[in-house]
Amino acid sequence: MNDHSGEARTVSPLDGRSKREVAPDSSPARLGVRRDEPGVLIVELSGDWLVRSALPDVSAVAREIARSPVSALEFDVSGLGRWDSALMVRVLALQELCAKGKIEFRSQTLPSGLAKLVALWQAVPEKKDAARQEVKPSFLERTGLSWLAAWAAATGMLRFMGEIVLAFLKLVRGRAQFRWGDMFLAMQQSGPQALGIVALINFLVGLILAFVGANELAKFGGSIYTADLVAVATVREMGCIMTGIILCGRTGAAFAAQLGTMKVNQEIEAFQTFGISPIEFLVLPRTLALILTMPLLCIFADLISIAGGLVVSTLLLHITPELYLRRTVEAVTLASFLLGVFKGACYGVLVALSGCLRGMQCGTNAAAVGEATTSAVVTGITAIIASDGLFAVICNVLHI
Amino acid sequence: MTSAPDVKIEIRDLTMAFGSFVVMRDISAAIKHGEIFVIMGGSGCGKSTLLRHMLGLQSPAKGDIFYDGTSFWQSNEEDRQAKLRRFGVLFQGGALWSSMTLVENVSLPLGEYTDLSAPDIADMARLKLALVGLKGFEDYYPAEISGGMRKRAGLARALALDPDVLFFDEPSAGLDPISSRNLDELMLQLRETLGATFVVVSHDLSSIFTIADNSVFLDRVTCTMRAQGKPSELLKHSTDPAVRQFLTRGDSGAAH
Numbered sequence: 001m002n003d004h005s006g007e008a009r010t011v012s013p014l015d016g017r018s019k020r021e022v023a024p025d026s027s028p029a030r031l032g033v034r035r036d037e038p039g040v041l042i043v044e045l046s047g048d049w050l051v052r053s054a055l056p057d058v059s060a061v062a063r064e065i066a067r068s069p070v071s072a073l074e075f076d077v078s079g080l081g082r083w084d085s086a087l088m089v090r091v092l093a094l095q096e097l098c099a100k101g102k103i104e105f106r107s108q109t110l111p112s113g114l115a116k117l118v119a120l121w122q123a124v125p126e127k128k129d130a131a132r133q134e135v136k137p138s139f140l141e142r143t144g145l146s147w148l149a150a151w152a153a154a155t156g157m158l159r160f161m162g163e164i165v166l167a168f169l170k171l172v173r174g175r176a177q178f179r180w181g182d183m184f185l186a187m188q189q190s191g192p193q194a195l196g197i198v199a200l201i202n203f204l205v206g207l208i209l210a211f212v213g214a215n216e217l218a219k220f221g222g223s224i225y226t227a228d229l230v231a232v233a234t235v236r237e238m239g240c241i242m243t244g245i246i247l248c249g250r251t252g253a254a255f256a257a258q259l260g261t262m263k264v265n266q267e268i269e270a271f272q273t274f275g276i277s278p279i280e281f282l283v284l285p286r287t288l289a290l291i292l293t294m295p296l297l298c299i300f301a302d303l304i305s306i307a308g309g310l311v312v313s314t315l316l317l318h319i320t321p322e323l324y325l326r327r328t329v330e331a332v333t334l335a336s337f338l339l340g341v342f343k344g345a346c347y348g349v350l351v352a353l354s355g356c357l358r359g360m361q362c363g364t365n366a367a368a369v370g371e372a373t374t375s376a377v378v379t380g381i382t383a384i385i386a387s388d389g390l391f392a393v394i395c396n397v398l399h400i
Numbered sequence: 401m402t403s404a405p406d407v408k409i410e411i412r413d414l415t416m417a418f419g420s421f422v423v424m425r426d427i428s429a430a431i432k433h434g435e436i437f438v439i440m441g442g443s444g445c446g447k448s449t450l451l452r453h454m455l456g457l458q459s460p461a462k463g464d465i466f467y468d469g470t471s472f473w474q475s476n477e478e479d480r481q482a483k484l485r486r487f488g489v490l491f492q493g494g495a496l497w498s499s500m501t502l503v504e505n506v507s508l509p510l511g512e513y514t515d516l517s518a519p520d521i522a523d524m525a526r527l528k529l530a531l532v533g534l535k536g537f538e539d540y541y542p543a544e545i546s547g548g549m550r551k552r553a554g555l556a557r558a559l560a561l562d563p564d565v566l567f568f569d570e571p572s573a574g575l576d577p578i579s580s581r582n583l584d585e586l587m588l589q590l591r592e593t594l595g596a597t598f599v600v601v602s603h604d605l606s607s608i609f610t611i612a613d614n615s616v617f618l619d620r621v622t623c624t625m626r627a628q629g630k631p632s633e634l635l636k637h638s639t640d641p642a643v644r645q646f647l648t649r650g651d652s653g654a655a656h
Contacts, residue, residue: 265498269495273487
């Protein structure tokens, strides 16, 4: 078989490539099997073995081996044209077949470039435990794992809240590592810079409430009560909820992304190694900033939303602004106004908590920052709506 | 405790694990005052993990680390924080606080832990930056300077509180040979002038041979510490093939 080796050596990968440029037409790859002497199987490789064309598989060889015993496997590459790593894949498959059937694998006649590649492949032993094994856990196992994960998430959140409370107590005693400048910066970013979007959304909500209310109330001849509807709905519910959701998407996401990026960059660890608590230094100023700005934003949102209702009532229902405002003042009680503002502060806490928690829990790669941001917004909005339901029940019981 | 008086850091029977996955077991080493101690080994063998344990960022599965004869992991939170304040750390990418300028980065620890006035703090911070060759870059943000400069700025921040122990995570990673060599020389100078103890994680052989007084070699395959001593001595006398292979860049046997 060695008489082929001289010829085979001339077919190097480089030759293959230059031939490909010269002659774009290619002959199909073929794999044949023959036996010259008993026990030695000769695999004939011919044609062009290139990645971009379809390749014959090695089942013919496997069948031949199964048909009658083989002690050695050789290659005949006299008809082999151009080749690239496609050939290597099949050669390795044959080698594996030989290893399984304890057959001698004679690679001498293969093109020398290919033989080198095969040697390179064999040089790095597969790390057996590194390859991930697909173990599909049973239903019970999955249920248990998801409950454990939920439990870990819940305790993680509680621990985080506890740490913030402790940090706040330290701040009250004047011992926290806290920079007021950071808090004012966070207030600036979450408050004044959000005024535009808060105004726009709440103005539209006021308009929509007034439209819906005007149509329905007109059936009872009570169009004038549109003012009551807008005022009560806004002050008690819509003002704080809409502002909370806007802040969650705007500031909560920003907190998660900021802290997450700091985590990726090891900046959080740098704080820890200086003995500076990231909770006191990073989370507390952001949380306090939102607790302080949210009630103010809520009051602003209430006013804008009522203004939206006023515009609709004046233009559509021909209620005078004076009458509209008088009805509004009569409809809004101090209790419901304060309730709305208080809820706003609570939602501020929820937004800050979810943003900072997800940021601090962030993994250490770029994708994790994206996940942290998404998760912060989802957690924040869910928490706002869920707690609003809770507030509704409590207010109903207490007759507020 | 039982350790000798000139021992600054002692690692005793430390086993590191992530959950049930053991990274390294039974590491013991003693690091003397003023020594440059190198943690070496191939990629992914747990060098940085060992550093994180020494810095209190990760708690050991077993064993303990002693600083000046007192336990790190047995002591309470306040003592641990006090110990941390005597450390300076240079992270792999510098880990500068990206929302602050260089001078603010160096000033922050000074502001937190000293009673200096604001102008004094700024002067100190400028001095530390000048020490690492960053005069004139005080008001730059970390994103505006090169990777090598970021590393030096990180070193200036690590030096801010005149630490007793300086930790370096892969100081030469991502640096060109000249910058890397300059950093080595800077470390040697600092050791002479500050008398601090250095713990360096590295796999850069030329740097290891230049700076190290003592070292441990961690082996990923056996999950243990394979050798301990001055790297140049190890090269001469060690018979462990894994150690020889690492220290000779794979052409072991040829030497010796």
